Amino acid sequence: MASLKELKDRIGSVKSTQKITKAKQMVAAAKLRKAQAAAEAARPYAERLAAVMGSIATKVSGDSAPKLLRGTGSDQRHLLVVVNTDKGLCGGLNSNIVKEAKAQARKLIGEGKDVTFYLVGKKGRAPLKREFADKIGEGFDTSTVRNIGFEEAEKIEADLVARFENGEFDIAHLIYPVFKSALAQDPVTQQLLPVPTPETAEASEAVVEYEPDEEAILTELLPRYVKTQIFGALLEREASEQGASMTAMDNATRNAGELIDKLTIQYNRSRQAAITTELIEIIAGAEAL
Numbered sequence: 001m002a003s004l005k006e007l008k009d010r011i012g013s014v015k016s017t018q019k020i021t022k023a024k025q026m027v028a029a030a031k032l033r034k035a036q037a038a039a040e041a042a043r044p045y046a047e048r049l050a051a052v053m054g055s056i057a058t059k060v061s062g063d064s065a066p067k068l069l070r071g072t073g074s075d076q077r078h079l080l081v082v083v084n085t086d087k088g089l090c091g092g093l094n095s096n097i098v099k100e101a102k103a104q105a106r107k108l109i110g111e112g113k114d115v116t117f118y119l120v121g122k123k124g125r126a127p128l129k130r131e132f133a134d135k136i137g138e139g140f141d142t143s144t145v146r147n148i149g150f151e152e153a154e155k156i157e158a159d160l161v162a163r164f165e166n167g168e169f170d171i172a173h174l175i176y177p178v179f180k181s182a183l184a185q186d187p188v189t190q191q192l193l194p195v196p197t198p199e200t201a202e203a204s205e206a207v208v209e210y211e212p213d214e215e216a217i218l219t220e221l222l223p224r225y226v227k228t229q230i231f232g233a234l235l236e237r238e239a240s241e242q243g244a245s246m247t248a249m250d251n252a253t254r255n256a257g258e259l260i261d262k263l264t265i266q267y268n269r270s271r272q273a274a275i276t277t278e279l280i281e282i283i284a285g286a287e288a289l
Helices: 004-057 093-110 125-131 150-165 214-288
Strands: 077-083 114-120 171-179 185-193
Touching (some): 004 171, 004 214, 077 150, 077 214, 093 125, 093 171, 093 185, 093 214, 150 185, 185 214
Parallel strands (some): 077 114, 077 171
Antiparallel strands (some): 171 185
């Protein structure tokens, strides 16, 4: 049985931990509002850009289409761009993203495809490396970036497009969390390269003349679309991280409070037992005299 000093020290330790988790919860809650607003503000632009791109893409086909749209003509080599966080203490967010990435990798490998991982963020590297050590390629480190912005999305897009143009892979899939609420951040997988034509895009019956032509417009529009998708994924990651962190720290704070209550009861009982034992010894000694 633990001594009174050990129980008192443990109560003090848990209280210190509770102060830390409470502070982190408040910090995450403060950051969540800004991150959520940024993620939600980026969604309409990405959807509208996809619609415009799809409308123009219906007017080009075959070899006249840019390579980012028509692809390499093969679907054997797949690149999984996994967007994880750089910090922990955010519940099961990273494990869910890794689980989605592993499921996609197993599915593709089962179909006889070659799979390589491109990791954005450092938290997903260790769990993926344990199972797919020989399939972890180069990635993009965001741990040194204080505020994720469009500049990081441009660097990632430039790297991925260069690899695609060099024939290092045929299809790239983007795996990232979508922020729904502080309690729900669901990982999703979408094709990034070659750029998929939206299924809702329909060829317009109106006669429209483009200046310059459709191919030239798509050549400029497609890289911007890829940047926008990556930027949106980074914003969703930031909002998901803050929401998951706030929820996890709130749970940790409440659990610490419950543990403090249990330890306090145990401490009081042990103290009462010690006092009772001392009284019995004093009374017994007095009667012996």
